[in-house]
Amino acid sequence: MTSPAIPRANALVQQARVDEETEIARRVQRALIPEKPELEGLELASSMEPAERVGGDYYDVEKTEHGGFIAIGDVSGHGMNARLVMLILESALQTVLRTLPNASPSDALAVVNQVLFDNVAKRLRRAEYATLTLLRYERSGRFVFAGGHQDIVIWRAATRRLELVGTPGPWMGIVDRLKRPVESEFVLDDGDLMVLFTDGIIEARDRAGSLFGLERLCEAIRQLADEPPERIRDGVLARVRSHLAVQEDDMTLLVARFHAAAA
Numbered sequence: 001m002t003s004p005a006i007p008r009a010n011a012l013v014q015q016a017r018v019d020e021e022t023e024i025a026r027r028v029q030r031a032l033i034p035e036k037p038e039l040e041g042l043e044l045a046s047s048m049e050p051a052e053r054v055g056g057d058y059y060d061v062e063k064t065e066h067g068g069f070i071a072i073g074d075v076s077g078h079g080m081n082a083r084l085v086m087l088i089l090e091s092a093l094q095t096v097l098r099t100l101p102n103a104s105p106s107d108a109l110a111v112v113n114q115v116l117f118d119n120v121a122k123r124l125r126r127a128e129y130a131t132l133t134l135l136r137y138e139r140s141g142r143f144v145f146a147g148g149h150q151d152i153v154i155w156r157a158a159t160r161r162l163e164l165v166g167t168p169g170p171w172m173g174i175v176d177r178l179k180r181p182v183e184s185e186f187v188l189d190d191g192d193l194m195v196l197f198t199d200g201i202i203e204a205r206d207r208a209g210s211l212f213g214l215e216r217l218c219e220a221i222r223q224l225a226d227e228p229p230e231r232i233r234d235g236v237l238a239r240v241r242s243h244l245a246v247q248e249d250d251m252t253l254l255v256a257r258f259h260a261a262a263a
Contacts, residue, residue: 056082
């Protein structure tokens with residue numbers, strides 16, 4: 001007769017292994033996130049808070065000779081499966097940007113899509129996909145971007161008004177041989193703010209099920225717009241945390257203020 005203690009011991013050993021693997025994945029995720037992102041002319045502040053020990057949100061900042069790239073995205077689902085897909089996306093995108101620093105956002109995303117589709121849909125036979133926006137930044141304040149994710153929020157210092165810039169898509173990893181994504185652009189003037197976020201921010205729910213929403217996010221940015229990016233980031237996150245009952249999704253926020261070069 002098997003002692004009841006043996007199954008319990010086996011379960012504890014198995015749980016310990018899962019915890020160890022999860023902790024390794026968490027450390028890898030943290031190592032790949034830019035701790036203090038820097039781009040000349042942009043004052044940056046960012047934060048990523050997974051709902052679980054590892055998450056499916058992603059952002060990155062890569063310098064280039066005349067500016068840099070900023071990426072933000074989110075994999076469908078949660079947990080280890082989402083993190084595995086995000087690791088594939090991170091590796092593919094960083095390889096493209098570092099190997100081809102002059103690549104356009106649309107060309108870079110076409111490569112990333114192919115890597116995701118080949119590895120996730122074909123090899124792993126999974127249906128995960130990723131929303132992803134890739135922005136190419138020039139020191140002049142010009143941004144060219146491609147991909148599909150949440151709206152880009154821009155606060156204009158001169159007029160003290162907010163603008164929402166849509167990201168028309170496509171999503172990554174859904175179709176094979178993606179056509180060249182459409183590119184769009186905008187320009188920041190001295191003192192302007194750009195705010196990027198994932199859906200965990202605007203879809204945070206209170207106890208009644210009400211979403212934090214894009215309107216509350218925009219109002220928070222209006223109220224905090226004169227503060228440094230770090231305080232804007234912290235102020236927005238404080239408002240989100242006070243609204244939500246339980247964090248159900250990863251929350252990522254990146255705030256950038258543009259400073260024009262001296263004449």
